[in-house]
Amino acid sequence: MTLPSTEVINTTVTEPTKAKSGGCGRKSDTSHVVEMDEKTKERIAKHPCYSEDAHHHYARLHVAVAPACNIQCNYCNRKYDCANESRPGVVSELLTPEEAAHKALVIAGKIPQMTVVGIAGPGDPLANPEKTFRTFELIAEQAPDIKLCLSTNGLMLPEYVDRIKQLNIDHVTITINMVDPEIGVKIYPWVHYNRKRYRGIEGVKILHEKQMEGLQALKEADILCKVNSVMIPGINDEHLVEVNKVIRSKGAFLHNIMPLISAPEHGTHFGLTGQRGPTPKELKAVQDDCSGNMKMMRHCRQCRADAVGLLGEDRSQEFTKDKILEITPEYDLAKRQEVHEGIEKFQQEIKAAKEKAKVETRLIASVQNSPKILVAVATKGSGLVNQHFGHAKEFQIYEVDGNEARFVSHRKIDHFCQGGYGEEATLEKIIEAIADCKAVLVSKIGECPKTKLQEVGIQTVESYDVIEKVALEFYQQWNKQ
Numbered sequence: 001m002t003l004p005s006t007e008v009i010n011t012t013v014t015e016p017t018k019a020k021s022g023g024c025g026r027k028s029d030t031s032h033v034v035e036m037d038e039k040t041k042e043r044i045a046k047h048p049c050y051s052e053d054a055h056h057h058y059a060r061l062h063v064a065v066a067p068a069c070n071i072q073c074n075y076c077n078r079k080y081d082c083a084n085e086s087r088p089g090v091v092s093e094l095l096t097p098e099e100a101a102h103k104a105l106v107i108a109g110k111i112p113q114m115t116v117v118g119i120a121g122p123g124d125p126l127a128n129p130e131k132t133f134r135t136f137e138l139i140a141e142q143a144p145d146i147k148l149c150l151s152t153n154g155l156m157l158p159e160y161v162d163r164i165k166q167l168n169i170d171h172v173t174i175t176i177n178m179v180d181p182e183i184g185v186k187i188y189p190w191v192h193y194n195r196k197r198y199r200g201i202e203g204v205k206i207l208h209e210k211q212m213e214g215l216q217a218l219k220e221a222d223i224l225c226k227v228n229s230v231m232i233p234g235i236n237d238e239h240l241v242e243v244n245k246v247i248r249s250k251g252a253f254l255h256n257i258m259p260l261i262s263a264p265e266h267g268t269h270f271g272l273t274g275q276r277g278p279t280p281k282e283l284k285a286v287q288d289d290c291s292g293n294m295k296m297m298r299h300c301r302q303c304r305a306d307a308v309g310l311l312g313e314d315r316s317q318e319f320t321k322d323k324i325l326e327i328t329p330e331y332d333l334a335k336r337q338e339v340h341e342g343i344e345k346f347q348q349e350i351k352a353a354k355e356k357a358k359v360e361t362r363l364i365a366s367v368q369n370s371p372k373i374l375v376a377v378a379t380k381g382s383g384l385v386n387q388h389f390g391h392a393k394e395f396q397i398y399e400v401d402g403n404e405a406r407f408v409s410h411r412k413i414d415h416f417c418q419g420g421y422g423e424e425a426t427l428e429k430i431i432e433a434i435a436d437c438k439a440v441l442v443s444k445i446g447e448c449p450k451t452k453l454q455e456v457g458i459q460t461v462e463s464y465d466v467i468e469k470v471a472l473e474f475y476q477q478w479n480k481q
């Protein structure tokens with residue numbers, strides 16, 4: 001695999017107003033440079049959620065085998081399904097452990113860059129322990145190179161850490177939204193534990209205790225733990241720094257602060273009571289405040305419980321139960337390894353291109369106090385600017401200065417290409433979504449959107465190359481203006 005050569009970089013120069021400071025964060029994030037030993041690097045190298053770099057190249061599969069839950073969160077309703085919507089807890093059809101293992105083998109053959117099978121619902125994997133562990137056993141027996149992963153509210157974690165270790169499940173996520181039960185009562189109306197339902201603070205105290213025990217036990221068992229926290233403005237937004245401190249002290253590997261999704265039609269308590277989610281700016285500010293020397297996950301796509309593919313792409317409808325059960329799996333370990341070697345080689349090439357671009361930018365731009373700017377990137381994956389503006393369903397947002405270009409978030413948007421119908425409205429929404437960006441980096445863009453973007457001060461860069469390289473080259477030009 002060789003690096004695609006750069007097409008002509010066509011930068012439309014408008015009259016941008018240069019920001020004196022980035023204004024996009026209260027303190028600079030150093031979480032991406034957290035030191036890691038070689039063994040840990042290897043453990044996460046092919047996990048698209050645990051490694052930001054891996055998420056450009058490797059895919060995940062969620063198998064929906066766990067319908068029941070043992071607590072209620074005010075933001076969750078597993079009854080509402082929409083095939084077009086990618087949202088946690090959403091699933092089109094449930095699978096038995098045997099069907100799930102079959103699906104994993106089929107996908108491992110068809111998408112060899114799929115390296116992780118996770119169970120993340122639609123309920124809680126550990127409220128469905130037999131189905132969950134049977135699924136993992138079957139997959140481990142037949143596809144030994146696939147990483148196993150689960151996501152839990154933590155209530156039953158202390159009981160199952162030994163079994164998790166035995167099955168070689170190396171990645172566990174716990175959702176921890178609070179470390180203060182007084183805050184927890186605003187999020188959890190009840191907890192079902194040991195055949196009894198506990199309402200209010202009594203239940204929340206049990207949940208908190210079990211989450212802390214579970215986190216400690218994972219650390220002792222040397223299982224990598226990611227913590228998810230749902231950011232709920234006015235409820236736990238200011239408290240998340242405290243959550244971060246506690247989980248960090250207990251050895252969590254990665255913190256994923258994700259925005260609350262709440263719409264009245266989802267039928268959740270928060271959706272129906274008008275509780276809003278955070279804006280991208282509010283989310284980034286809290287993520288930055290929590291960064292320091294802890295790794296923060298910023299590339300989570302809040303996937304469906306039956307998601308398939310690269311993060312940000314959802315191919316679940318290509319692999320529905322009726323289609324999957326008709327396919328004979330073609331799991332081929334040697335072929336998968338060959339594909340992974342190709343990806344690794346490609347990653348090395350990308351790394352070299354990034355380093356070269358960084359050095360060149362530092363030579364040209366004045367690194368000291370160089371202002372930070374945001375750029376929006378259209379990408380289909382592989383770490384490249386390689387998508388047409390009109391085909392983008394989301395933009396990846398990079399923060400760029402004279403030193404480096406760094407992924408900070410993604411923004412979902414409606415498709416611009418709608419066959420002429422509704423394009424005006426959609427373009428307005430896209431502009432609104434990336435209004436704080438100085439440029440949009442795309443493989444191609446039509447004249448009309450290019451002009452509109454130009455009018456609001458967003459430049460367009462047409463290229464087909466490594467994202468960081470294109471972003472840094474744009475920065476050099478922008479900094480000269």
Ligand SMILES: C[S@@+](CC[C@H](N)C(=O)[O-])C[C@H]1O[C@@H](n2cnc3c(N)ncnc32)[C@H](O)[C@@H]1O
Binds near residue numbers: 151174175259260262
């Ligand atoms: C559907 S849950 C399944 C796993 C497990 N039951 C749990 O809660 O961790 C997966 C993740 O989605 C999150 N989630 C569910 N509904 C959400 C919503 N409306 N907004 C944001 N995150 C949500 C959960 O907090 C959890 O981190």
Ligand code: SF4
Binds near residue numbers: 069071122
């Ligand atoms: S623990 Fe997970 S599945 Fe259960 S209600 Fe909360 S988000 Fe939904």
Ligand code: SF4
Binds near residue numbers: 048049301
């Ligand atoms: S929800 Fe987030 S952590 Fe889970 S698979 Fe999707 S991207 Fe990864």
